[in-house]
Amino acid sequence: MTLLFSLFLLTMLVIVAVAIVNSVNLFAAVILSGIFSLLMAANFFVLDAADVALTEAAVGAGVATVLFLGALALTGEHEREGPRGHFLHLFIAVATGAVLIYATFDNPVIGDPNAPVHQHVAPWYLENTPELIGIPNVVTAVLGSFRGFDTLGEVFVVFTAGIGVLSILGVRHTLVEITGAELDARQRSLRHHLIPRVVSRGMVPLILLFALYVQFHGEYSPGGGFQAGAIAAAAIILYCLVEGDDRGRELVPEWLLGLMLAGGAFLFGAVGVACMLLGGNFLDYSVLARTQTDGQHFGLLLIELGVGITVSGVLLTVFHAFARRASR
Amino acid sequence: METAFDAISFVLMTLGGLCVFIGGLGVLRMPELFTRMHAASVTDTGGLGLVVLGLALQAGWSLALVKLAAILVFLFATSPTSAYALANAALLSGHRPEGAERLDEAAERGS
Numbered sequence: 001m002t003l004l005f006s007l008f009l010l011t012m013l014v015i016v017a018v019a020i021v022n023s024v025n026l027f028a029a030v031i032l033s034g035i036f037s038l039l040m041a042a043n044f045f046v047l048d049a050a051d052v053a054l055t056e057a058a059v060g061a062g063v064a065t066v067l068f069l070g071a072l073a074l075t076g077e078h079e080r081e082g083p084r085g086h087f088l089h090l091f092i093a094v095a096t097g098a099v100l101i102y103a104t105f106d107n108p109v110i111g112d113p114n115a116p117v118h119q120h121v122a123p124w125y126l127e128n129t130p131e132l133i134g135i136p137n138v139v140t141a142v143l144g145s146f147r148g149f150d151t152l153g154e155v156f157v158v159f160t161a162g163i164g165v166l167s168i169l170g171v172r173h174t175l176v177e178i179t180g181a182e183l184d185a186r187q188r189s190l191r192h193h194l195i196p197r198v199v200s201r202g203m204v205p206l207i208l209l210f211a212l213y214v215q216f217h218g219e220y221s222p223g224g225g226f227q228a229g230a231i232a233a234a235a236i237i238l239y240c241l242v243e244g245d246d247r248g249r250e251l252v253p254e255w256l257l258g259l260m261l262a263g264g265a266f267l268f269g270a271v272g273v274a275c276m277l278l279g280g281n282f283l284d285y286s287v288l289a290r291t292q293t294d295g296q297h298f299g300l301l302l303i304e305l306g307v308g309i310t311v312s313g314v315l316l317t318v319f320h321a322f323a324r325r326a327s328r
Numbered sequence: 329m330e331t332a333f334d335a336i337s338f339v340l341m342t343l344g345g346l347c348v349f350i351g352g353l354g355v356l357r358m359p360e361l362f363t364r365m366h367a368a369s370v371t372d373t374g375g376l377g378l379v380v381l382g383l384a385l386q387a388g389w390s391l392a393l394v395k396l397a398a399i400l401v402f403l404f405a406t407s408p409t410s411a412y413a414l415a416n417a418a419l420l421s422g423h424r425p426e427g428a429e430r431l432d433e434a435a436e437r438g439s
Binding site: 193195196199200202203 | 402405406409412413416
């Protein structure tokens with residue numbers, strides 16, 4: 001049954017991918033890529049990777065689609081007529097595909113207990129997580145503690161991406177402060193969207209609550225900083241979409257976004273340095289509290305918080321950068 | 329008792345699947361934007377609601393039931409809203425439903 005389901009999902013993935021390549025209308029391509037992400041998330045879930053599925057659904061299908069649409073508002077929705085395809089291109093694509101398919105024959109069967117991925121370090125993590133870290137979600141233990149360096153690097157990649165978008169799309173030199181009567185006039189122009197506004201007023205707090213749950217329950221259930229950051233950003237973006245970008249910027253002002261962008265990454269690094277000052281290794285949380293597992297809990301809580309703050313800050317910053325360009 | 333629950337949930341889920349199928353058929357066969365949207369949104373909300381109800385009967389009194397209830401509430405709130413937002417956006421950007429001119433004329437004659 002599961003096999004049938006994954007076969008269906010993978011077939012749908014191929015169909016959607018071909019449709020994305022074929023579509024000339026970029027708007028349709030963006031929506032299709034959102035569908036692609038959702039199918040991919042379902043696929044991850046079938047493969048029991050709930051953490052990855054949550055991230056893919058929140059970032060790929062949710063926030064990335066909105067960001068693409070924001071970019072489309074700046075560029076226009078039709079693809080420019082490019083040069084026609086060449087036989088050489090077709091040959092390279094077919095040859096690469098053939099090599100990749102040939103390579104899959106060496107792959108172990110899905111779920112094969114003798115596969116290298118189940119024989120390498122994974123058993124060690126599964127065996128030692130209860131004793132060393134003391135939390136049920138091994139994914140969080142691996143991500144936050146055993147491979148804390150990698151995660152720190154990822155947070156800085158996200159941070160750098162936010163800085164990059166800001167430096168390309170401009171920070172604030174074109175920003176015109178809108179307050180009072182003009183803001184109210186803009187608000188009235190949104191009166192056509194009464195029903196979405198009323199419904200979203202009920203939804204936004206619930207989504208934020210769910211983001212907090214995913215953030216702070218990540219040690220016990222699927223989730224953590226990356227997912228929670230994306231979900232919180234999605235809630236605020238929903239608010240900005242239905243209430244207007246100006247109201248959104250009143251809710252989460254620019255200076256706060258800048259602080260979130262840098263503060264989260266700083267918090268992560270600072271926890272590492274604090275570990276060093278207390279006599280441990282960099283990002284070795286065991287020294288943060290009296291016992292080994294308490295220290296690990298405390299450290300994981302702090303670094304996940306840092307990850308969440310940076311991720312939501314970066315996503316909101318990118319969204320505002322696009323929205324401001326489009327509304328100018 | 330259990331077989332009765334199973335039978336009811338089977339019927340509900342089949343009906344839900346049928347609803348979604350009819351909706352898909354409507355999207356393909358209806359003549360223009362607004363009728364297509366109508367086909368998709370009504371059957372989606374109803375069909376998914378039926379499927380979730382069927383699953384709830386399967387779940388029994390458990391945590392899964394609470395989650396399914398939450399999903400049901402979210403779907404019933406968001407699915408019609410998104411359909412409304414889509415139709416509203418289409419109307420604002422200049423799409424008119426087929427036959428809207430006749431209605432406009434009738435309204436003018438009446439006033």
